[in-house]
Amino acid sequence: MRYRDENKMQAIRDCAIEMVAKNGLENFGINRLAKAAGVSPATIYIYYKDKEDLLTSISxxxxxxxxxxxxxxxxxxxxxxxxxxxxxxxxxxxxxxxxxxxxxxxxxxxxxxxxxxxxxxxxxxxxxxxxxxxxxxxxxxxxxxxxxxxxxxxxxxxxxxxxxxxxxxxxxxxxxxxxxxxxxxxxxxxxxxxxx
Amino acid sequence: MRYRDENKMQAIRDCAIEMVAKNGLENFGINRLAKAAGVSPATIYIYYKDKEDLLTSISxxxxxxxxxxxxxxxxxxxxxxxxxxxxxxxxxxxxxxxxxxxxxxxxxxxxxxxxxxxxxxxxxxxxxxxxxxxxxxxxxxxxxxxxxxxxxxxxxxxxxxxxxxxxxxxxxxxxxxxxxxxxxxxxxxxxxxxxx
DNA sequence: TTTTTAAATGAGCAAATGCTCACTTATATT
DNA sequence: AATATAAGTGAGCATTTGCTCATTTAAAAA
The missing domain is CATH 1.10.357.10 (Tetracycline Repressor, domain 2)
Structure with missing residues (x-):
């Protein structure tokens, strides 16, 4: 089977932190994050249940x-x-x-x-x-x-x-x-x- | 000419404060605010230039x-x-x-x-x-x-x-x-x- | 090499978003 | 009573939102 690419997960985390820090929580979105991290929106949902889970997990x-x-x-x-x-x-x-x-x-x-x-x-x-x-x-x-x-x-x-x-x-x-x-x-x- | 209804403006302000306080800035929206204040979305734009202006003015x-x-x-x-x-x-x-x-x-x-x-x-x-x-x-x-x-x-x-x-x-x-x-x-x- | 498993994807849906416009309503002035 | 002016509206547009699904890709197991 295929392994998880840990770099992808890290990219998602790093970009999420950077985006919230720079543009505020109110301007943070999944599609935007996917694009910034160079990843499909669907990929994010492999790692996190939903937007709330992503934010709470990272924080x-x-x-x-x-x-x-x-x-x-x-x-x-x-x-x-x-x-x-x-x-x-x-x-x-x-x-x-x-x-x-x-x-x-x-x-x-x-x-x-x-x-x-x-x-x-x-x-x-x-x-x-x-x-x-x-x-x-x-x-x-x-x-x-x-x-x-x-x-x-x-x-x-x-x-x-x-x-x-x-x-x-x-x-x-x-x-x-x-x-x-x-x-x-x-x-x-x-x-x-x-x-x- | 028609006078501004100061109650309407107050309702918009009060509801905006209540909504942000209760549901967070990230869940605050104009359509939602209009409904909560019993007012048309368009009315809000008589008083405020846009969403940002509304929030900064009130704050x-x-x-x-x-x-x-x-x-x-x-x-x-x-x-x-x-x-x-x-x-x-x-x-x-x-x-x-x-x-x-x-x-x-x-x-x-x-x-x-x-x-x-x-x-x-x-x-x-x-x-x-x-x-x-x-x-x-x-x-x-x-x-x-x-x-x-x-x-x-x-x-x-x-x-x-x-x-x-x-x-x-x-x-x-x-x-x-x-x-x-x-x-x-x-x-x-x-x-x-x-x-x- | 073939099979199996799960990671990864891009297109895209239903709903929500910020905001506008053609229009109606109320009231001070004439 | 007629006119002028600005407040106020509901329908809705263009875009964005969070999220999903049918499909493809990579790699371990056979």
Whole structure:
């Protein structure tokens, strides 16, 4: 029998990410994707059930990749400061290295597909993160707080910064460029806010 | 001559917001909107040039409303703590009172329309906010920092919290409900992080 | 070499899309 | 009452949409 051409599947995935990132979810279509990937529309339906399945599958894949990248070299038993800083650096590096994947992901996060994505991500998240915050509380490094409050204070600022970078210009119209020193400055604020 | 029926325009606006909020930008269509608003498709084109004009016009309108609501009763000369707290409370109240408008806005913010929205919002923002941060720095209440860093630390956490609330469940699968005490707790973290 | 299996395809369908046009309706002005 | 003007309409066009099917192609198994 004939084998699957893994290059084709990869082309479909890559083009889908690129198209959504560049033209938005609202302009993404199967026929268009097929043409861009150099593939028949029917071929896409060998790999994916339908349009929704394609988008959710890819976004979950990318989400897992991003989470894994964020936790690379992360030691759950490290000090809170060090642990969080590793995550910040990893996450920023991933976004800068995978601009389109990050943009694709952000688009899906704000669409009607968001519900289906959350499960896969929260699972991965819970596994590796749960104990880290708990430990930091036990050791008296940070105050006890609901997980939502923690996430909002600890990560939302980083995501916002990355977003400013991707958009290329800031709130007041001037240019804005992400840098390690900007990240460090923001991190210091966040850490101070969370610390006892 | 015949007058414009302001109810019709309002119905179009309201339905558009509701449809995007409920079904996502990618499922929003003019024919669908016309039917939902009880209006002919052609009528929509009396008020708006095309689909893009409709979406950007409405989102700019809502964005201005939101910014105005956020700055209601805000005194640029108040202390930093008080000023920021007023903005937090206003913004949260607006989102809770206008769930669909907030969701609509968030969807547009992450679409290809985002560029056209930023101008209108940043204009409104700059007008009323610029001096507030500057003054706080001069009075020694907070450290000097780029505006993007300030925004990321001061507001991104609040937006994240509101998002958790709207999504109804949190990162780890449990229920999550926004409350004044949760908001206050988060605010204290943020304030501590920004303060000298 | 022949057979079997599944990958891959291009043409194209039914439905939906954004949008228009010839026309009707309502109301201020004459 | 007649006229002028712009709001408002329903049918529908050209195109695009998501998706399928009859068929062909490649390669493992016989």
């Amino acid at each position: 979950i894949e990318e989400g897992v990749k991003m989470t894994r990248a964020t936790l690379k070299g992360f030691d759950p038993n490290a000090s809170f400061r060090e642990g969080l800083w590793v995550q910040w650096k990893n996450r920023a590096a991933f976004s800068l290295d995978n601009l389109q994947a990050a943009e694709f992901f952000e688009q899906l996060r704000n669409s009607t597909y968001k519900d289906k994505m959350r499960e896969a991500i929260s699972l991965e998240f819970r596994k590796s993160m749960g104990s880290f915050v708990e430990n930091a509380v036990k050791r008296g490094e940070i105050n006890e707080m609901p997980l939502e409050v923690y996430w909002s204070v600890a990560f939302a600022p980083l995501y916002a910064l990355i977003r400013f970078h991707n958009e290329g210009q800031s709130l007041d119209g001037r240019k804005f460029k992400f840098s390690e020193s900007i990240m460090k400055q923001t991190f210091d604020c966040v850490l101070k806010g969370l610390s006892k | 700019i309108e809502e964005g201005v409303k939101m910014t105005r609501a956020t700055l209601k009763g805000f005194d640029p000369n108040a202390s930093f703590r008080e000023g920021l707290w007023v903005q937090w409370k206003n913004r949260a109240a607006f989102s809770l009172d206008n769930l669909q408008a907030a969701e609509f806005f968030e969807q547009l913010r992450n679409s290809t329309y985002k560029d056209k929205m930023r101008e209108a919002i940043s204009l409104e923002f700059r007008k009323s906010m610029g001096s507030f941060v500057e003054n706080a720095v001069k009075r020694g209440e907070i450290n000097e920092m780029p505006l993007e860093v300030y925004w990321s630390v001061a507001f991104a956490p609040l937006y994240a919290l509101i998002r958790f609330h709207n999504e109804g469940q949190s990162l780890d699968g449990r229920k999550f409900k926004f409350s004044e005490s949760i908001m206050k707790q988060t605010f204290d973290c943020v304030l501590k992080g920004l303060s000298k």
